[in-house]
Amino acid sequence: MNHRGPKPPELEVATIAAHLEGLEETIISRLIDRAQFSRNDPAYHAGESGFSGEDARSLFLIRLLYQEQMDARFGRFCVPEERPFYRDLPRPQRSAMLPDTGLRIDDFDCVNQMERIIQAYLDLLSRVCRAGDDGHYGSSVEHDVYAVQAIARRIHYGSLYVAESKFRDSPDIYTRLAARGDEQAIITSLTRREVEDRIVERIREKTAALQSTLNPLTRHAIDPEVIAAFYRDTIVPLTKKGEVAYLMNRKKQSRD
């Protein structure tokens, strides 16, 4: 099959861009929520969780495990863009009724970037939160998990759907580059600097707007530049890394 079929609407660039844009408010508001609490370093230290039966993990990693175990039972990880950090999670207790996504890959976890996302998120915390320790470890890690999930959804959704959409626009180019294993050339071909700059600028504006009602006496605000930089230096590059992984693992025989 060498013809280029018409793209289904969910693979149109405009649809994907609109969905990615719609995820931005969620990411920003989750980070604003986390910023209510201090950095609370002990919540991220292995062996200091105070959680009975869990000696090796940090409180953050324990919370993430429990959340993913629950989410797995509800079928979250049947959705392509919802990738878990942990393996060996419980099986879903409900059947997900997924429509055909248009994606052509056997194992969505080929694009799973959770380890890198979590590392980058933990680095981000010291720029989002006040330094120090307010004792609210439980609330902090609860909000961490929601923020990480929102960030990861954006990265994985972009990785999968942008890559498939671009493949369908230029199947010959991406088939050739993937066959050569030329990751750098794929990244170059995927990059649209002016689009990326526009996203980063929009994040800066949205972060300011979403905090415009905050009373600084009651809630800690985040410097909009911090989240804009996180988009530029982490979210956008990890999305492109995921697109490369998708294109390298896309099923060879399917071109439509």
Added chain:
Amino acid sequence: MNHRGPKPPELEVATIAAHLEGLEETIISRLIDRAQFSRNDPAYHAGESGFSGEDARSLFLIRLLYQEQMDARFGRFCVPEERPFYRDLPRPQRSAMLPDTGLRIDDFDCVNQMERIIQAYLDLLSRVCRAGDDGHYGSSVEHDVYAVQAIARRIHYGSLYVAESKFRDSPDIYTRLAARGDEQAIITSLTRREVEDRIVERIREKTAALQSTLNPLTRHAIDPEVIAAFYRDTIVPLTKKGEVAYLMNRKKQSRD
């Protein structure tokens, strides 16, 4: 002990009002997140969850149960303003290190309003979401639970701390009214109409501001009047109901 001691800072009206104000953005942004998805009625019908091993509950109530079971292990319900919907939850696996809250009540669940909150929330859904069914039941109930928890935190925090603060300002009045069991007189004494009006107006403004960046092509916006009305007709009255419950159950012998 009949003297009026100095109030600790966490019982000052200004501190409590600031904390309540800081919870508003979280409530509003949780509702905006839920509004991304359609009403999805089947997720609220008992017996239609498709969840194996759960025949009697709706998907929403199953999600709430799993969330509360997880949260209980992390010690959430040791915090006075975090009241659960379910009973017989697992014991905490970590010890909460709570400072003295200044509250004087033996059982925080005397102010537990979760049943009423959930009923009011489910009624609210049809005003927040688009009608219809988009199949995203799992995401819908996930966001429902986060929204309910944010709303409940506000109501229970207000119920406990506002009541204790007002008691300390006028112990003789509230002791007398509580002894008479005169709930209506307590409500009258607690009510500051101009403060309530100001809160409702602020909610209307914040809801508009928090949606000012939304692209209407990518996300469904909520009429600010809907959330303002929910504050006026549900959150404020349930908070006062909780304050009455607190004052009726406050330990008789403690006046400071």
